[in-house]
Amino acid sequence: MSIVYITGGATGIGAATVRKFASSGDDVAVFDINGDAVEQLSSEVDSGSVTLFETDVRNRASVRESIASAASDLGPPTTLFVNAGVQKLQGIFEMEDDDIDLIIDVNLKGTLYTVAEAAALMRDAGKGGTIVLMASDQALVGKEGSIVYGATKAGVAQMAKSLSVALSPHGIRVNAVCPATVKTPLTEHVFKWLADKHFDGDVEAAWAAEADLLPIGRVADPPEIAEVVYFLSQPSSSFMTGALVPVDGGLTAQ
């Protein structure tokens, strides 16, 4: 049984990952601003445990306090999945300062704050551990309207590499997943924007066009990403650290 800390575990990929770990019997601490969705998730799982620690990852004090509470209630983490993220599409000529700040604060600073607090607990416990960061296919390819988001995800990918070097002496492995498009609440907004811009508001046509871009011919479901996160957290991936793992239906193989 492991103690698993997951940020952004309320919905989408994070929720699928919470279900995966809990169904394997693990104790999962979820750090999210969406407490209601986590409570709902917690009532659904019938093995392991799911505990909410309401947290805004943009705020270092909030991250520090929540992680200290989780450590006191459950113990230090053996696995950390840093998944909380936001996306807002904007063209280069329409970017709003507030949106730029939000995306950088959640995706980049939030990742840094979370790793700094949780990795210190792993180091002090002296038993090593695994960290998985949520990057994106946008660590590897560019996309229209996704300039700030792409920059933050490339930053997260680079962070995985530097962290793997910094934390290896403590027996802590750090890898990042780079998924292509997954059907989640986050992409509902994205595809509304794309539909309005290119498909006369036809959201289904926008999704179909996205599926056509992937050699595998479809977008992903959240559990398909959760399985890879789970693998990267287990001893079966023991020689992997500093890796950027595409989970992208072949998008970046082209």
Ligand SMILES: NC(=O)c1ccc[n+]([C@@H]2O[C@H](COP(=O)([O-])OP(=O)(O)OC[C@H]3O[C@@H](n4cnc5c(N)ncnc54)[C@H](O)[C@@H]3O)[C@@H](O)[C@H]2O)c1
């Ligand atoms: N859906 C995709 O196509 C896709 C592809 C690649 C990467 N990603 C990344 O996967 C991660 C999860 O996204 P998702 O698609 O499951 O969307 P989602 O919106 O369902 O999940 C995002 C989660 O982050 C939480 N969150 C947002 N702001 C927060 C904050 N300030 N503090 C704490 N929690 C906060 C949300 O409440 C939610 O639980 C994100 O980092 C996203 O960038 C998504």
